[in-house]
Amino acid sequence: MFRVTGTIDGSVGSVSWEDGDLVRDAEDITAEDLAAVLAVHFRASRMEGRAVGPITGPHTMRDHLSDPLSALFIIYDTFDEVGAVEGDVPEIPVEVEDEDGVVY
Amino acid sequence: MNGAPTTLQQIANEMFLSAGRFEKSARAWESELFGIFTGAERKLFERRSSILSAIRASGGNMDGSTEALARIQTLSGQIRSSITDDLIRPARDWADRSIPEAWRQGRDLARTNLAFDQIPRDVVRESFLHVRPASAGILTTGLRDTYTILNTVGNDMGEFFRTTMTEAAILGIPIQGPGDTLEARLFESGRVRPQTIKTASGKIVRRSVRQRAVAIARVESAKVYNRVHEEQTKAVFGDDAVYANANPEDRRSTEICLNASNQDPMTLAEWDASPYKRPPRLRPDFHLCRSFLIGGTRAIFDAAHGDTTGTIDKARKSAGSAGPGTPPSETPKAKFQREVREMTEKGTPTDATMIAVGNRIRQEMKTGRFAKLVDAREKGTLDRINVLRGDREALSTKWKTAGADTLAARARPDRTEFLGDDPVWREARRRFIKLDTEIRRISTELNDLSDNLAAARGEATLDLLAEVRDFGPTKGIAKTLSKGKSAVRPHFDAITKYVPTDWLAGSAARGPVKFRKVQRGFYRDRDATITISGDGRSAQSTAIHEFGHRTEATFADILDVEKQFFERRTAGEVPRWIGKGYSHQEVSKFDKFTETYMGKEYKFKKMNQLIFYGGAKAGDHYAFELLSMGLEGVFFGKYNLADGDPEFLDFILGLLASGGKR
Numbered sequence: 001m002f003r004v005t006g007t008i009d010g011s012v013g014s015v016s017w018e019d020g021d022l023v024r025d026a027e028d029i030t031a032e033d034l035a036a037v038l039a040v041h042f043r044a045s046r047m048e049g050r051a052v053g054p055i056t057g058p059h060t061m062r063d064h065l066s067d068p069l070s071a072l073f074i075i076y077d078t079f080d081e082v083g084a085v086e087g088d089v090p091e092i093p094v095e096v097e098d099e100d101g102v103v104y
Numbered sequence: 105m106n107g108a109p110t111t112l113q114q115i116a117n118e119m120f121l122s123a124g125r126f127e128k129s130a131r132a133w134e135s136e137l138f139g140i141f142t143g144a145e146r147k148l149f150e151r152r153s154s155i156l157s158a159i160r161a162s163g164g165n166m167d168g169s170t171e172a173l174a175r176i177q178t179l180s181g182q183i184r185s186s187i188t189d190d191l192i193r194p195a196r197d198w199a200d201r202s203i204p205e206a207w208r209q210g211r212d213l214a215r216t217n218l219a220f221d222q223i224p225r226d227v228v229r230e231s232f233l234h235v236r237p238a239s240a241g242i243l244t245t246g247l248r249d250t251y252t253i254l255n256t257v258g259n260d261m262g263e264f265f266r267t268t269m270t271e272a273a274i275l276g277i278p279i280q281g282p283g284d285t286l287e288a289r290l291f292e293s294g295r296v297r298p299q300t301i302k303t304a305s306g307k308i309v310r311r312s313v314r315q316r317a318v319a320i321a322r323v324e325s326a327k328v329y330n331r332v333h334e335e336q337t338k339a340v341f342g343d344d345a346v347y348a349n350a351n352p353e354d355r356r357s358t359e360i361c362l363n364a365s366n367q368d369p370m371t372l373a374e375w376d377a378s379p380y381k382r383p384p385r386l387r388p389d390f391h392l393c394r395s396f397l398i399g400g401t402r403a404i405f406d407a408a409h410g411d412t413t414g415t416i417d418k419a420r421k422s423a424g425s426a427g428p429g430t431p432p433s434e435t436p437k438a439k440f441q442r443e444v445r446e447m448t449e450k451g452t453p454t455d456a457t458m459i460a461v462g463n464r465i466r467q468e469m470k471t472g473r474f475a476k477l478v479d480a481r482e483k484g485t486l487d488r489i490n491v492l493r494g495d496r497e498a499l500s501t502k503w504k505t506a507g508a509d510t511l512a513a514r515a516r517p518d519r520t521e522f523l524g525d526d527p528v529w530r531e532a533r534r535r536f537i538k539l540d541t542e543i544r545r546i547s548t549e550l551n552d553l554s555d556n557l558a559a560a561r562g563e564a565t566l567d568l569l570a571e572v573r574d575f576g577p578t579k580g581i582a583k584t585l586s587k588g589k590s591a592v593r594p595h596f597d598a599i600t601k602y603v604p605t606d607w608l609a610g611s612a613a614r615g616p617v618k619f620r621k622v623q624r625g626f627y628r629d630r631d632a633t634i635t636i637s638g639d640g641r642s643a644q645s646t647a648i649h650e651f652g653h654r655t656e657a658t659f660a661d662i663l664d665v666e667k668q669f670f671e672r673r674t675a676g677e678v679p680r681w682i683g684k685g686y687s688h689q690e691v692s693k694f695d696k697f698t699e700t701y702m703g704k705e706y707k708f709k710k711m712n713q714l715i716f717y718g719g720a721k722a723g724d725h726y727a728f729e730l731l732s733m734g735l736e737g738v739f740f741g742k743y744n745l746a747d748g749d750p751e752f753l754d755f756i757l758g759l760l761a762s763g764g765k766r
Contacts, residue, residue: 056625057637
């Protein structure tokens with residue numbers, strides 16, 4: 001599970017990702033959180049069929065929110081500004097141990 | 105425009121091209137609004153059973169009782185609400201995009217018009233530095249007028265339903281069946297029947313909803329386009345401003361429009377007082393002719409030997425999508441080739457010369473000649489895209505409402521447990537999933553078509569570039585360019601056509617490249633390895649990205665100009681972590697790049713790297729992300745370069761045309 005807090009249209013909201021789901025069943029969830037979740041989900045739906053992920057991969061082409069890294073990318077792109085990123089934040093895979101001279 | 109035109113003929117030629125681009129945009133806006141309006145009609149038609157059953161009385165006929173009329177009143181409110189959701193809101197979103205674009209293109213037309221040598225450049229520049237209140241007012245008024253007209257269409261439709269249902273009830277007309285029925289009065293061939301409306305001039309006409317969409321898209325955008333051009337030129341020419349009419353000559357031209365072009369230049373007030381008025385002309389005699397006015401001073405027009413109409417005539421005949429007016433001795437293609445060649449042969453390449461060359465190419469991409477290259481490949485894709493965009497926008501509001509309902513049902517403090525059996529949650533979720541599935545289906549098709557359109561533009565760009573340089577591998581180069589049987593090698597083979605032959609030859613001369621499939625693509629120069637992830641277009645995009653790195657490692661002049669460009673653009677900026685799951689060692693100078701990754705730089709750090717690069721020292725750059733990202737932008741339509749960072753696009757086009765020559 002990871003959680004990203006940021007601003008959208010001047011409002012601060014948080015989105016939590018866990019197993020492809022964006023909403024925690026929690027009592028402290030706010031209207032701003034819900035608005036952020038909706039915005040992220042909407043962007044993901046509109047990106048169906050388009051590559052999402054790091055510049056040179058890995059990419060997902062559909063069901064982006066089921067993949068944690070693609071979900072993270074969509075969340076970043078949805079927020080105007082990203083603040084805290086907490087939890088098991090997905091990382092881009094490392095391809096080679098010795099990165100000397102490697103350009104991505 | 106490249107190089108200041110000096111004659112009215114040249115100005116007119118360029119303005120016809122600009123007007124041709126506007127015409128193309130107007131067609132796309134028309135198609136999109138048409139899609140929104142017909143979508144709204146279709147939904148009303150699909151709902152006809154529930155509409156008709158809501159007012160059905162016993163026996164199948166209408167009932168003129170007070171209760172029945174009250175039911176019709178309630179139903180009218182629901183229909184009005186549906187029209188607001190399905191027609192007015194998406195159409196206002198459409199207006200929010202198209203009207204400002206018409207305004208921007210009107211300013212571009214003015215820029216073209218103001219390229220006369222007789223006008224000091226600084227005066228023209230100054231006039232565009234700030235948006236004048238009058239110019240801003242044209243945009244505001246254009247948007248407001250469009251909103252008003254859209255509301256009128258919605259009101260007319262709502263009123264049509266209300267009065268038709270009421271009249272049918274009072275007359276006791278059957279609801280459905282053969283002959284004169286309420287259904288037949290409301291619908292025809294699956295559409296809302298044409299309605300009788302009163303035009304702004306007081307004329308009573310019958311118009312279908314679709315006809316009104318086309319008229320709104322055409323007229324309102326053309327008004328803004330022409331007015332902002334006239335306002336901007338008037339501000340520069342001052343009180344001396346006079347205008348000559350110009351009009352395309354083709355089978356769609358009307359005689360009266362052509363007559364307007366034979367008038368001597370007049371002030372805007374004189375045009376208003378004339379029988380012709382100003383474009384876009386809406387009077388019945390010459391409905392929306394495609395004329396525009398060319399502004400100038402009397403001195404400028406006199407300098408054209410007093411034969412204004414004769415001078416413009418040549419341009420007029422070559423207007424529209426057919427391409428620019430052609431001097432008899434040189435075709436547009438030959439002119440383009442000559443000008444690019446002259447620019448690329450000047451001294452040592454710098455980032456400034458690359459940008460200048462690229463800018464010349466980008467200007468050529470605004471011509472009818474390029475549009476034809478794209479049109480030949482896109483085959484109606486754009487029209488379908490516009491329809492899908494309309495469909496998606498129409499669904500979006502409902503999606504958001506359903507989504508909010510779903511989340512609200514789930515997030516209530518007393519619903520922290522599994523909600524599968526809760527009827528509120530279940531219904532909200534069912535509605536949301538249905539809409540979301542539809543949005544995803546439309547988006548998949550839309551994104552696929554957008555990729556096809558980007559591919560068409562990429563191929564057309566390649567056609568232009570190939571007019572000034574050889575692209576793709578020769579047979580000899582193809583044999584030595586790469587080796588191995590990796591599954592991802594075909595992705596690389598597919599993109600070599602986009603690469604200048606010089607670059608491929610330079611790479612081949614250093615030895616074959618080998619490939620590997622990975623999750624995250626990269627390039628390593630010391631063993632000439634290109635790794636690629638994914639499949640299809642995504643993998644090809646990565647392949648050309650990584651070959652960009654191979655190219656900057658092969659040609660010192662390319663790395664040099666990238667460094668100049670990078671350092672100028674990012675001067676004084678401190679690198680920042682890219683975020684998004686990248687390692688904290690991956691930093692970038694964000695600048696105004698359309699994608700933060702573009703500001704990443706690679707420098708030698710250790711001695712073991714330097715072994716492979718004779719003469720380099722620690723701290724020297726060995727790679728950037730500029731060329732690699734730029735190649736993806738030019739040929740795969742990524743990163744919104746044309747609108748978001750035209751200077752960057754110019755730089756990449758310049759590199760493609762003239763960088764890394766052997």
